[in-house]
Amino acid sequence: MRTSRVVAIVAFNVFKESVRDKVLYNLVFFAVLLIATSLLLGKLTAGQEVKIIKDLGLAAISLFGVFIAIFIGIGLVSKEVERRSIYSILAKPIRRHEFILGKYSGLVLTLLVNVAIMSIALYLVLGYMSWTEAEEFKRAWDAPAADPAMLKAIALIFVELMLVTAVALFFSTFSSPILSAVFTFGLFIAGHFNADLKHFEGVVDSRVAASVARGWYYVLPNLAAFDVKAQVVHAQPVTAGYLGFTVAYGFVYIAMVLLAAMWIFSRRDFK
């Protein structure tokens, strides 16, 4: 009761702050990018433009989201410590781990609104393209323009963003924003090539190097698993089982990272 109340208050403040800090301006860029590209493509590539817009739209949702997750995430806790706004909050009836949970939920809420608006914009643009397209071209499409299957890709993108946010927040509980940005971005890149580490023994001879690589494989998040953009755009199936497993994997990873963040934060001295 008290927990959910204080967590919600901290979360809502994060959301309000980020909205007023003009974070949602990126939505305007997104819309402009999408509409400008679709207008441009219409003249060039008959029949292919819907695929290109889907590709571009999904990639942009993911990329813009990652930027927000990292750039707000890295400051979520460290900025409060640096500016000492944390002092007055922690004197209120809130436990430290509740504060972390609130900060996290606030940024996830911001991302949710952001991803939702972008997705609606993407569907609108695609719907418009479908409406204005000649029937003979439509027959050549693998999937309808406003294809509901895209929601699968968007859902996984969102879980990936939640994971990146958790990682950024984790680093933010004990290091400066710049270091956190470097670490998080590094982990994000490494996470996308993670799957390669699993089969490292096929690449190198050294058993040691192979087992180190395997160790990293389990520590680093496997972010490539969240990327089903290509399948969705080319109308290949993404099974419910795969979705369920990947989302569960994401949530377990997020829970571990958040627990670690709370553990560190609960022991910190604010000097």
Added chain:
Amino acid sequence: MTLAIRTTDLTKDYAVGFWRKRPYRALDQLSLDVGTGDVFGFLGPNGAGKTTTLKLLMQLTFPTRGRAEILGRPVGDVDVKRRIGYLPEHPYFYDYLTAEELLGGFAGMFGYRGAERARRVGTLLDEVGIGPERRLALRKFSKGMIQRVGLAQALINDPEVVFLDEPMSGLDPLGRREVRRLILRLRDQGRTVFFSSHILADAEALCSRVAILVGGRLRTVGSLSDITAFHVRGWELVVSGVEEPVLMRMGLMQRTTRIGEERYAIELPIDEPPDKVLSDLTVTGARLVSLNPIRDTLEDFFVRQVSGVDPPESRVKG
């Protein structure tokens, strides 16, 4: 009687040094009891360890040794936090929230809702003198206005014990007077106020008891009138419309400083009542400008204590 605050051997070492970290003792075995209903002045020069103590009491840092209790419970207890308020030193809040939103959020953490919450926020902002600017983002606030918001947030839950780290800092004279009134009002409501300051006048005007901390160690604790250093040692009498021969005739010349045209300051020891000298002087046509007690200031006390205390280097060990 239950104690509002109790610290036992409270000690805090900070790690200093860039390469080889060494412990630096910011607070050394502080044992202090503060009763409920006290207005307690926590005094000391810069770097004495006042803020360190308050941060330990708020569990923003953890003690190296010793323990601290508020209202009979260990610090950090959520049920205790419900009953206390804290104004940090140089408070800072969120840039993009308004004063109203900030306080509304804090009030929500204590379970205030709806109309009651709005009323609570409104009265507190009125009380600390924040007018229509309460609807502005806090980044547009001046330092003194932020300090006032800080005071308001410290009182949002009607706390039983209020911790104020230099509540007057950054305030104009009017603001200082308002804060004094506020503290006295809290006292009249039976609340405990624990505030840090390096200004003796603030403590004199408000405190039932004070503690003086120098170099991380407790030097004195008691009521101001008990602390002999602050007893009146004499009087400073300033008069005008008097001529030097008159003063010479009265044998006051060695103790007199000329401060202007026919204007003199005379220092009198404590056993020489100023009324007698004053009446003798007024007969000759002198006029009283001012009469002030002479005593050690907090600064004098600090200087004396600091010179008697080991130099800061000895606080670094290892």
